[in-house]
């Protein structure tokens with residue numbers, strides 16, 4: 487089986503994880519810019535991080551035959567400080583044309599605060615002006631429904647954007663419908679313990695169909711599983727999904743969305 491891991495924070499993972507993913511059939515890994523587990527003190531920290539995502543990490547992945555792509559942006563957990571946000575956004579033009587950069591992400595909301603919303607609008611504007619794909623992080627737990635609603639409103643109000651060039655990630659049963667109805671793509675994140683298990687993700691797939699959906703591990707520095715996607719494939723097989731259908735969700739779907747960037751090649 488071959489698959490694409492469309493959302494993984496590999497800077498937080500060991501080199502052995504790359505090897506295990508390659509052995510499981512992974513062909514490409516895509517890494518959105520995200521929180522480091524602590525708040526960075528200055529824009530310089532982001533400059534180093536963007537350099538790591540665009541220069542160093544592709545070389546580490548290539549040792550195992552994996553192609554590494556990334557997304558750039560300021561995550562919502564660090565979006566309260568508008569001065570810092572402005573400084574981080576000013577770094578983007580230096581990196582956005584690097585060959586492995588797929589677009590702006592993961593941007594979005596965490597606590598649904600006023601400043602987070604302002605920074606989201608700033609980054610959506612950047613993406614629109616630079617014709618970039620957008621990858622959106624939605625809040626967890628009780629903030630998810632409201633946050634997803636707010637994000638969709640921002641995106642729908644911008645007439646420059648095309649919905650099929652936007653993916654809303656970390657959807658759950660109560661948000662997947664509104665995302666797909668908007669014409670945008672939806673990402674289901676497979677967490678080993680709480681949140682969306684492979685079984686729940688496949689329930690959603692069986693309910694909403696296989697169009698405009700992908701699955702990812704979103705593995706990072708916390709409790710997470712870099713092999714969550716191939717494990718979901720196993721669950722699909724157990725439920726009787728034919729191999730062609732599994733490959734369509736785990737390989738063809740992410741490829742179709744990501745190729746819109748003009749940079750995603752395997």
Ligand SMILES: [Zn+2]
Pocket residue numbers: 493495518520592704
């Ligand atoms: Zn993430």
